[in-house]
Amino acid sequence: MKQVMKLLAVAMLSILAAGCATGTKFSQMSSSIPPVRADEGRVYFMRSSSLFGAAIQPDIRLNGEVVGESKPGGFFYVDRPQGTYQASTSTETEKTLSFTLDAGETKYVRSSPSFGLVVGRIVLDLETPDKALQELPSLSYIGTKEIARR
Amino acid sequence: MARNWRHYPMACALVGSLTACAASVRQAPVDFHPRAASMAAPRVAVLETVTIKLPTAYIRTVDKGSRWALAGQVPQGDVYRPVGTVFTIEGRQVHEAYLVVSQQAIVGFYLPGDRTYSALPTPVSLSLGDMQ
Numbered sequence: 001m002k003q004v005m006k007l008l009a010v011a012m013l014s015i016l017a018a019g020c021a022t023g024t025k026f027s028q029m030s031s032s033i034p035p036v037r038a039d040e041g042r043v044y045f046m047r048s049s050s051l052f053g054a055a056i057q058p059d060i061r062l063n064g065e066v067v068g069e070s071k072p073g074g075f076f077y078v079d080r081p082q083g084t085y086q087a088s089t090s091t092e093t094e095k096t097l098s099f100t101l102d103a104g105e106t107k108y109v110r111s112s113p114s115f116g117l118v119v120g121r122i123v124l125d126l127e128t129p130d131k132a133l134q135e136l137p138s139l140s141y142i143g144t145k146e147i148a149r150r
Numbered sequence: 151m152a153r154n155w156r157h158y159p160m161a162c163a164l165v166g167s168l169t170a171c172a173a174s175v176r177q178a179p180v181d182f183h184p185r186a187a188s189m190a191a192p193r194v195a196v197l198e199t200v201t202i203k204l205p206t207a208y209i210r211t212v213d214k215g216s217r218w219a220l221a222g223q224v225p226q227g228d229v230y231r232p233v234g235t236v237f238t239i240e241g242r243q244v245h246e247a248y249l250v251v252s253q254q255a256i257v258g259f260y261l262p263g264d265r266t267y268s269a270l271p272t273p274v275s276l277s278l279g280d281m282q
Contacts, residue, residue: 130235
């Protein structure tokens with residue numbers, strides 16, 4: 001019985017680990033990230049590489065447009081004109097984050113799992129630049145859109 | 151011990167339902183008059199840490215030493231945005247927030263992402279000083 005439990009635990013961990021971001025680390029690509037245009041701001045989306053809630057990986061929307069996914073250990077960024085924005089994920093309950101973005105400004109949005117009534121959900125919140133820049137180097141790039149656009 | 155584990159799913163469901171049912175942040179449209187971009191915004195520092203219990207039951211702290219820049223005015227008071235950090239208020243949703251200060255007290259928040267004002271039921275005293 002103990003061996004079965006061990007096997008199950010290993011299998012669970014493998015499944016969760018497979019769901020973690022595996023792209024290029026920020027620390028390896030930060031120098032190649034283009035500067036934000038003068039008339040736009042930049043929003044980084046990031047998520048710690050915790051296994052807690054790792055199976056929950058919803059799309060992230062910005063003003064209704066899907067811009068990426070919330071994946072453990074992953075980050076991506078989008079550049080947008082200055083204005084007001086609402087970020088959201090599509091999990092059990094939709095908890096939105098509203099914020100403003102100025103030209104030349106960089107904002108950091110952290111997604112993190114939390115308990116829901118039936119299933120888990122992902123909550124978005126603004127992160128301070130200091131904390132974000134401390135954690136970003138260890139995160140993997142999971143974006144495609146912005147790089148492809150350039 | 152085994153008996154305690156049986157309560158775990160129920161406790162999770164309860165916590166989850168309470169979180170999912172958080173009250174919305176009450177807000178109303180407001181006329182925000184931003185400070186002219188050509189003018190340097192006066193900056194101030196908070197002299198004493200302030201803890202604010204929001205009507206949604208969430209707690210927010212304005213830390214001693216945190217820096218704020220005058221961003222403009224709303225009819226309820228002066229609007230200060232954080233410098234080098236971020237500030238949000240939370241209910242059912244999360245909102246970026248600037249402090250609205252009148253007569254040395256936080257009277258509410260300007261929510262720039264929603265262009266609305268959210269009043270505090272009771273003003274909270276705030277000591278501001280010049281930045282060092």
